[in-house]
Amino acid sequence: MEQNLNLTLLKTVTDPEDVRVIEWEDFEHDLARLSSLSSALNEANEKKKNLQHKLESLIQVNGESLGRLNELYEMRQKLESKKLMMENMSIHSRLAKEDAGKQEEQLSGAVQSLLVAGGTLSVTSRNLQESSRLLSEENGYVHLRNLQKMLRIRQQYMTSQISMLYPVKLVVGPAQEQELEAYPLGGPA
Numbered sequence: 091m092e093q094n095l096n097l098t099l100l101k102t103v104t105d106p107e108d109v110r111v112i113e114w115e116d117f118e119h120d121l122a123r124l125s126s127l128s129s130a131l132n133e134a135n136e137k138k139k140n141l142q143h144k145l146e147s148l149i150q151v152n153g154e155s156l157g158r159l160n161e162l163y164e165m166r167q168k169l170e171s172k173k174l175m176m177e178n179m180s181i182h183s184r185l186a187k188e189d190a191g192k193q194e195e196q197l198s199g200a201v202q203s204l205l206v207a208g209g210t211l212s213v214t215s216r217n218l219q220e221s222s223r224l225l226s227e228e229n230g231y232v233h234l235r236n237l238q239k240m241l242r243i244r245q246q247y248m249t250s251q252i253s254m255l256y257p258v259k260l261v262v263g264p265a266q267e268q269e270l271e272a273y274p275l276g277g278p279a
Contacts, residue, residue: 136236224230 224233
């Protein structure tokens with residue numbers, strides 16, 4: 091089994107202690123063993139290159155995958171941040187809406203009371219104008235005095251009606267005398 095082997099001689103510097111002398115009878119056997127080891131080494135180098143290439147591609151794919159995972163994580167963080175911001179805005183808008191509703195109710199009540207007060211003021215103003223007109227007319231003051239007199243008479247009549255239903259003992263004391271003195275004519279007119 092002779093093999094055609096192309097051997098190239100390399101000029102190498104070797105240490106004389108590492109040099110080994112091989113007998114011619116063992117040369118063929120050692121040559122076959124070296125050839126086998128050389129082909130195994132070449133095969134191992136090829137496998138190493140293939141594995142290195144596969145590892146590099148796996149590392150690249152893994153790196154790209156990690157990059158994408160990082161991007162996804164960042165996007166998720168941004169999304170969570172925006173979600174929290176939207177929730178806060180929603181809460182603030184809901185609170186603002188509730189406050190606006192409360193203020194609207196308060197304003198509505200205030201407007202209602204102002205309308206009622208305005209109506210009352212209008213009626214009072216008309217009555218005041220009417221009273222002022224009546225007083226400014228001829229005999230206006232006399233008419234007012236007559237109305238007051240009629241009111242006092244009616245008050246006395248109602249008091250007498252109540253005293254007939256519920257008997258009341260009248261006591262004339264200093265307070266009542268002072269009250270009677272307060273009237274210009276000496277008594278209620």
